[in-house]
């Protein structure tokens with residue numbers, strides 16, 4: 001296939017592939033890199049399911065072409081757990097029943113990771129605002145907000161897992 005060479009580091013590991021110029025980053029992650037934890041819902045930048053971190057900032061992978069990410073550092077949900085240990089946000093989502101079908105969860109987790117890096121001690125209002133670009137059709141959001149606040153507490157007290 002003729003294409004453009006894209007080279008990115010994802011969760012600390014180098015991935016390279018030749019892609020067509022119109023290849024979406026979300027499809028590149030899922031199909032070329034096998035990282036299917038990044039979910040694709042609306043493909044229009046509305047639902048937030050495809051949220052990843054691009055050079056540390058949350059980005060919608062469905063709104064970017066893979067070639068735009070060339071040379072970037074990308075973090076996806078697969079990079080959150082370390083060895084057999086879930087990230088504190090993942091543990092909190094589990095403990096607070098912050099997911100049902102789980103389709104939206106990777107996007108919420110990556111958005112929350114960025115939020116807590118920037119604001120380690122957020123108010124409930126700040127969490128709600130920070131997550132306001134992510135849609136969940138199942139949970140009603142209350143448990144997601146609780147989980148993020150609980151994870152923030154845990155991260156502050158243990159100083160671990162800032163992933």
Ligand code: FES
Nearest residue numbers: 041043045048062
């Ligand atoms: S799939 Fe990207 S925002 Fe919905």
Ligand code: FES
Nearest residue numbers: 100101136137138
């Ligand atoms: S848990 Fe089903 S969409 Fe959020």
